[in-house]
Amino acid sequence: MAFATCYPGTPSSEIPEQFFRIARETELYFEYSTNEKVALEVGAGAAISGVRTIVTMKHVGLNVAADPLLTLAYVGIKGGMVIICADDPYLFSSQNEQDNRYYARLSSLPMLEPTNTQEMKDFTIAAFDLSEDLELPVIIRTTTRLNHIRGAVRLGRLRPIKAKGSFKKDPFHFVTVPAVSRKLHGLLVKKYDRAAEESDNSPYNQIIGKGGWGIVTNGVSFNYVSDAVSELGITDKTCVLRLGFSWPLPGKVCASFLKQVEKVLVIEELEPVMEHDLKAIAQEHGVTIPIKGKGVGGLSRLFEYDPAMVRKAIAEYFGLEYNGPEALELSEVPELPARPPNLCAGCPHRATYYAVKQICGPDTVHPTDIGCYTLGLLPPISMADFVICMGSSVSSSCGFSRATNQKVVSFIGDSTFFHSGITGLINAVHNNHKFTLVILDNGTTAMTGHQPHPGVNPSPMGLENTQVSLEELVRGCGVKDVHLVRPLKVKKTMEEVKAAMEYDGISVIISREFCPLFAKATGQFKRTRAFYVNHDRCKNHRDCINELACPAMYLEGEQAEIDKDLCIGCSVCAQVCPENAILPLKA
Amino acid sequence: MKPKRLVFVGVGGQGNLLASRLLGEACLSVGIPAVVSEIHGMAQRGGIVESAVLMGDVTSPIVSNGEADVLIGFEPVETLRALGKCNTGTTIITNTHPLPPFTVSVGQGSYPPVDEILALIERKANRLIALDGNALAGQAGNALSLNMVMLGALTGSGTIPIGMEDMKKTISSSTKKTFLESNLRAFDLGMENAAIQVQSSGVQGSRLH
Numbered sequence: 001m002a003f004a005t006c007y008p009g010t011p012s013s014e015i016p017e018q019f020f021r022i023a024r025e026t027e028l029y030f031e032y033s034t035n036e037k038v039a040l041e042v043g044a045g046a047a048i049s050g051v052r053t054i055v056t057m058k059h060v061g062l063n064v065a066a067d068p069l070l071t072l073a074y075v076g077i078k079g080g081m082v083i084i085c086a087d088d089p090y091l092f093s094s095q096n097e098q099d100n101r102y103y104a105r106l107s108s109l110p111m112l113e114p115t116n117t118q119e120m121k122d123f124t125i126a127a128f129d130l131s132e133d134l135e136l137p138v139i140i141r142t143t144t145r146l147n148h149i150r151g152a153v154r155l156g157r158l159r160p161i162k163a164k165g166s167f168k169k170d171p172f173h174f175v176t177v178p179a180v181s182r183k184l185h186g187l188l189v190k191k192y193d194r195a196a197e198e199s200d201n202s203p204y205n206q207i208i209g210k211g212g213w214g215i216v217t218n219g220v221s222f223n224y225v226s227d228a229v230s231e232l233g234i235t236d237k238t239c240v241l242r243l244g245f246s247w248p249l250p251g252k253v254c255a256s257f258l259k260q261v262e263k264v265l266v267i268e269e270l271e272p273v274m275e276h277d278l279k280a281i282a283q284e285h286g287v288t289i290p291i292k293g294k295g296v297g298g299l300s301r302l303f304e305y306d307p308a309m310v311r312k313a314i315a316e317y318f319g320l321e322y323n324g325p326e327a328l329e330l331s332e333v334p335e336l337p338a339r340p341p342n343l344c345a346g347c348p349h350r351a352t353y354y355a356v357k358q359i360c361g362p363d364t365v366h367p368t369d370i371g372c373y374t375l376g377l378l379p380p381i382s383m384a385d386f387v388i389c390m391g392s393s394v395s396s397s398c399g400f401s402r403a404t405n406q407k408v409v410s411f412i413g414d415s416t417f418f419h420s421g422i423t424g425l426i427n428a429v430h431n432n433h434k435f436t437l438v439i440l441d442n443g444t445t446a447m448t449g450h451q452p453h454p455g456v457n458p459s460p461m462g463l464e465n466t467q468v469s470l471e472e473l474v475r476g477c478g479v480k481d482v483h484l485v486r487p488l489k490v491k492k493t494m495e496e497v498k499a500a501m502e503y504d505g506i507s508v509i510i511s512r513e514f515c516p517l518f519a520k521a522t523g524q525f526k527r528t529r530a531f532y533v534n535h536d537r538c539k540n541h542r543d544c545i546n547e548l549a550c551p552a553m554y555l556e557g558e559q560a561e562i563d564k565d566l567c568i569g570c571s572v573c574a575q576v577c578p579e580n581a582i583l584p585l586k587a
Numbered sequence: 588m589k590p591k592r593l594v595f596v597g598v599g600g601q602g603n604l605l606a607s608r609l610l611g612e613a614c615l616s617v618g619i620p621a622v623v624s625e626i627h628g629m630a631q632r633g634g635i636v637e638s639a640v641l642m643g644d645v646t647s648p649i650v651s652n653g654e655a656d657v658l659i660g661f662e663p664v665e666t667l668r669a670l671g672k673c674n675t676g677t678t679i680i681t682n683t684h685p686l687p688p689f690t691v692s693v694g695q696g697s698y699p700p701v702d703e704i705l706a707l708i709e710r711k712a713n714r715l716i717a718l719d720g721n722a723l724a725g726q727a728g729n730a731l732s733l734n735m736v737m738l739g740a741l742t743g744s745g746t747i748p749i750g751m752e753d754m755k756k757t758i759s760s761s762t763k764k765t766f767l768e769s770n771l772r773a774f775d776l777g778m779e780n781a782a783i784q785v786q787s788s789g790v791q792g793s794r795l796h
Contacts, residue, residue: 116622117622148625148627150611151622152620306651307650325653325676326653326674327674328677329711332710332711333707336668339635339664341633344633379693549689551633554689
């Protein structure tokens with residue numbers, strides 16, 4: 001492939017990190033796009049020009065890209081296009097656990113679901129070939145457990161790269177006015193039928209075994225099923241249908257499978273998608289065997305499956321005696337202190353939150369957004385009241401402030417603002433909403449691993465400076481009241497927050513300070529001295545610990561102390577201390 | 588080879604992901620199939636980091652509750668928290684050096700005394716190997732080599748089919764050259780400490796600090 005776009009999001013973020021590296025050494029073009037919709041549209045331009053293109057995102061990213069996706073399916077592509085979407089069963093790092101297999105059904109696009117590291121590579125190549133054959137984008141769906149594994153991969157031969165294509169004009173195909181799209185929809189249905197034939201002949205849709213106990217599975221669950229069948233010693237009794245090319249469903253393969261087994265257990269994480277489809281196929285073919293999935297053993301629509309859960313469900317459904325290893329009796333284990341993730345020592349978000357809290361008090365509504373700063377949810381900060389998706393802080397503030405008499409101060413990170421906060425802000429200006437938006441500008445996309453975004457100056461990484469000015473952008477959206485603050489200056493920040501909240505209209509505070517982790521990684525960190533608590537002055541108010549909860553602070557008996565190895569010298573606690581008892585260490 | 592399931596737990600920054608990755612690589616280097624999986628959502632923000640290494644005839648990348656053959660805990664409370672992964676046959680290897688979470692500083696919980704933690708684990712576990720990994724790392728001359736100490740302890744525990752030489756070869760080829768000497772020293776210290784505990788105790792491990 002020669003063209004790659006993405007918006008980072010866990011558990012997909014590691015994929016583009018590799019593209020970033022590869023692009024520096026090869027002809028691969030790679031970009032971190034502004035959001036997933038943009039990534040898919042940029043990719044569409046390349047793929048329609050005949051260049052092999054890959055677009056990666058997390059599952060909810062495909063919601064953002066759904067608009068182009070559904071009509072790009074009509075138009076089709078010329079060079080191969082693979083869209084990788086990473087689902088997150090159990091919500092390890094997401095706001096929902098939607099099942100993106102529905103997007104294949106919604107868009108009529110083919111979907112492949114790999115099972116291990118080798119297949120991640122093999123399926124990607126197969127997806128490109130299939131995509132070029134059908135002239136359709138192909139979706140590869142992964143899940144967290146596949147994204148975050150390491151294992152052996154046998155490499156193949158590199159094919160020659162075609163770095164440039166050419167766009168051949170064909171407006172009555174590419175311009176989707178109704179008359180064109182009516183024709184294109186028919187074309188998509190034809191391609192879909194061809195894809196269904198491919199699926200029926202695909203080596204990735206396998207029937208394994210000749211027994212009467214039918215098990216249907218996909219993705220990572222295929223591992224759990226394979227292990228369970230061998231551990232339970234029922235290889236001779238079972239017949240496993242594994243769907244790797246899972247959409248369009250291989251109707252003929254499914255039908256012949258249903259005709260050769262006595263009963264069926266469907267093992268799929270999240271929604272009972274295959275279970276329902278198989279019931280429909282059984283009905284069409286007059287097959288009346290029992291088909292079950294959700295509700296057997298611990299198999300649920302919620303969260304992820306695991307090997308023991310699958311083993312138990314199989315044993316229960318097929319009436320096997322099964323005793324797993326004896327788990328430990330744990331009633332004696334005391335309640336353990338929680339270890340939630342926390343904003344880092346010296347994180348500027350903590351300072352911004354502190355300053356805003358001093359001014360607006362506890363009754364102000366704080367819509368927030370998606371990034372490290374969502375950790376402001378936890379006490380003692382407790383300043384996150386509402387979040388549903390990227391950008392929702394800004395637009396929901398319009399609703400909260402208009403529908404109530406409550407003050408609204410919302411928070412969004414710089415990368416998220418560029419991703420999908422801008423239109424909400426323009427809406428706030430356009431409809432004369434009255435609230436304060438704080439843009440937490442830490443100069444990077446910190447949460448997902450410090451990827452660049454349009455507001456970043458990438459020259460320290462040896463790239464051309466393409467920085468978009470956040471202030472100019474905010475003013476360009478029509479905001480009149482704009483405040484730029486340095487959050488580590490606590491008092492000054494509080495003054496600016498006060499002024500912004502008094503403004504009768506939409507006001508924006510840009511709170512600018514580098515993410516210290518990013519600054520350190522890119523050589524932009526200005527070394528400062530760590531601080532210590534002077535015991536003679538300290539009167540044990542503990543504002544430092546109780547208000548800031550910086551991980552560099554701890555209690556030694558009853559005395560607040562600072563871990564000098566963790567402290568990065570941000571000095572916020574020193575400014576908060578009413579006794580001026582926190583001082584920089586002597587050099 | 589019969590499947591072997593190992594779980595590593597620790598706190599962001601302790602390097603347990605590197606330890607599990609090196610173990611996975613060492614397996615492949617001697618022809619044992621292995622898969623490594625990680626959950627590291629917000630590792631850099633002080634949260635819990637869990638990884639698993641599964642070797643032998645097994646394809647699942649994760650370990651269910653009660654199914655770990657070996658639990659390697661880089662922090663005592665995290666070892667205790669992960670006890671649900673263990674069964675009556677599990678070997679537990681734990682660092683004894685505590686890293687209290689910030690919730691303790693702000694009074695949202697208390698950190699149990701380390702001796703009580705270890706005594707509890709010892710009562711439950713088939714075998715406990717406990718060592719002050721931070722002290723040994725310091726002794727090796729590199730405070731960040733805790734993960735090498737733990738990898739050494741794992742190798743010395745006799746619970747994995749990988750020998751010292753193969754582990755060391757992988758460490759030599761896959762870690763930064765600048766730290767190689769202290770890493771290998773840390774590995775040796777962990778291995779010796781664990782081996783002594785295994786020898787001196789038969790089944791039940793005794794704690795040597």
